[in-house]
Amino acid sequence: MKKNKKSLSDQVLQNIQKRHLRPIPKWEFLAKNYLLWLLYLLSIFIGGLAFSTLIYMFKSNDWDLYYFPYFWLLSLLLFIAFAYFIFSKTKKAYRLELPKIILFAFFLSLALGSLLSFFNLGQKFDSLLAKDLPLYRQVAPMKTQVWTNPSAGRLSGTITQIISPNSFELTDFSGNQWTVDIQKAIIRPSIDISLGQEIKITGLLQGDVFVANEIKPWSGRLSN
Amino acid sequence: MIDRECQKLDDKQLVALSLEDSQYFYCLMKRYEDKLSAYVHRFLFLSPDDVDDIVENSFIKAYEHLNDCDCDLKFSTWLYRIVHNEAINFFKKSRASFQVSLPEDNENFVNWLVADTDIEKETIALHQGQEIKKILNQLKPEYKDVLVLKFFEDKDYQEISDILQKPMGTVATLISRAKIQFKKIYEKK
Numbered sequence: 001m002k003k004n005k006k007s008l009s010d011q012v013l014q015n016i017q018k019r020h021l022r023p024i025p026k027w028e029f030l031a032k033n034y035l036l037w038l039l040y041l042l043s044i045f046i047g048g049l050a051f052s053t054l055i056y057m058f059k060s061n062d063w064d065l066y067y068f069p070y071f072w073l074l075s076l077l078l079f080i081a082f083a084y085f086i087f088s089k090t091k092k093a094y095r096l097e098l099p100k101i102i103l104f105a106f107f108l109s110l111a112l113g114s115l116l117s118f119f120n121l122g123q124k125f126d127s128l129l130a131k132d133l134p135l136y137r138q139v140a141p142m143k144t145q146v147w148t149n150p151s152a153g154r155l156s157g158t159i160t161q162i163i164s165p166n167s168f169e170l171t172d173f174s175g176n177q178w179t180v181d182i183q184k185a186i187i188r189p190s191i192d193i194s195l196g197q198e199i200k201i202t203g204l205l206q207g208d209v210f211v212a213n214e215i216k217p218w219s220g221r222l223s224n
Numbered sequence: 225m226i227d228r229e230c231q232k233l234d235d236k237q238l239v240a241l242s243l244e245d246s247q248y249f250y251c252l253m254k255r256y257e258d259k260l261s262a263y264v265h266r267f268l269f270l271s272p273d274d275v276d277d278i279v280e281n282s283f284i285k286a287y288e289h290l291n292d293c294d295c296d297l298k299f300s301t302w303l304y305r306i307v308h309n310e311a312i313n314f315f316k317k318s319r320a321s322f323q324v325s326l327p328e329d330n331e332n333f334v335n336w337l338v339a340d341t342d343i344e345k346e347t348i349a350l351h352q353g354q355e356i357k358k359i360l361n362q363l364k365p366e367y368k369d370v371l372v373l374k375f376f377e378d379k380d381y382q383e384i385s386d387i388l389q390k391p392m393g394t395v396a397t398l399i400s401r402a403k404i405q406f407k408k409i410y411e412k413k
Contacts, residue, residue, distance in 0.1 A: 008261070008276055009253035012283045016246050021284065023243055026291040091294060094389035 036090050043083035044108050049125055050075040051113025053140075056122030060143050062219065066154060066202075067146045071139040076113075080105045144173045147200045155180070155210050156200040156218060159193065168193060170201075170210075178210050185212035227251065235299035243290055253283050256300065260307050267372045268311055278314050282307040297386050304377075304387045308369075333375035359409045367402035370395060 015021070054072035061067040083105040087093050093101065116122060129136045137145065147156035157172035166183040180201060182193070191199060198218035203211050230238065230251035242249035257279060264275045286293075286306050293302055333356070360368060373379045373387060385392045 008257050009250055012253055012280050013250045016287055021288060023290040024288055029292040095391055097391050
């Protein structure tokens with residue numbers, strides 16, 4: 001049976017009154033809105049923190065190409081994605097194009113991260129996580145961990161004994177001793193092969209001897 | 225008494241009063257029920273009962289969400305958005321046929337078609353109504369959506385953007401692509 005269109009409004013009103021429907025209180029909508037914006041700002045902040053920690057990890061590894069802080073890059077991207085997702089739920093988000101929303105969140109996180117980095121918050125955050133999360137260093141290794149990996153061709157430490165013009169003994173930062181063959185190694189000009197020198201070496205572990213390809217100072221930039 | 229009082233009030237005032245007394249919401253419904261029913265009928269091929277169901281559900285949703293009514297938008301735009309979403313939900317659940325029903329006066333649409341295509345007005349006039357409807361029904365749903373709102377509901381780009389919750393640039397692109405697709409289908413025929 002066709003409903004009489006003129007009575008549609010009457011039916012709805014009857015329905016509203018019969019079911020005692022009431023408008024949802026304004027505070028519920030306001031609360032949802034505030035929560036969304038809070039989550040958005042939190043995502044941007046954590047993204048910024050991730051970026052500042054990423055900068056710190058690069059810096060502490062002398063911007064070395066042997067180490068890339070993938071964990072922090074992924075964290076940054078994850079929180080930007082989350083920020084976009086939250087923003088898309090806000091009332092006026094549909095008026096903006098998707099790339100603009102993502103780029104805005106990205107640059108906001110980067111700007112905030114740079115500011116946090118200026119205050120060494122990246123370092124503090126890294127230390128805090130290392131202290132409280134047992135597995136953290138496995139995904140965000142320190143420079144000493146990156147450079148104490150002889151099976152991967154990386155070794156670092158202090159020269160503790162000159163054995164011959166082409167070899168010396170190195171004690172790594174964990175206290176282990178290594179014999180290093182430097183016969184075919186490229187030695188950076190700033191390096192003086194002498195006792196007490198702190199260095200990092202790339203090469204190949206052959207039995208008990210670490211055959212060096214290149215020797216660099218422990219601190220400072222890669223190229224010099 | 226309220227009916228007479230309602231006539232002097234604008235939508236914003238009626239919304240504020242509806243929050244206290246549902247009788248004022250009745251006035252809003254009377255103001256928009258025919259327009260919204262016609263809109264639903266235009267882009268979904270449904271029985272009058274189904275159209276009524278969609279509009280009823282939309283009004284109930286609108287009443288419950290009155291406190292969330294976006295003050296920056298026109299009330300009608302907000303209402304259209306609710307109706308559009310309810311219609312889409314109905315379409316998805318019932319797999320209703322997403323077919324357009326044209327109003328008698330579709331001159332705006334014809335003029336738009338003629339403007340940037342090679343199709344001559346006389347040609348369209350010959351095949352008007354059924355032929356246009358057939359072609360419109362072959363367009364992608366998102367194209368039909370914008371065309372119905374632009375040419376048959378007389379909404380501007382900002383309103384369409386607010387109803388469909390898409391950026392204005394996207395709305396413009398959809399309308400432009402709809403024209404291209406319409407022309408392709410027309411020329412094939």
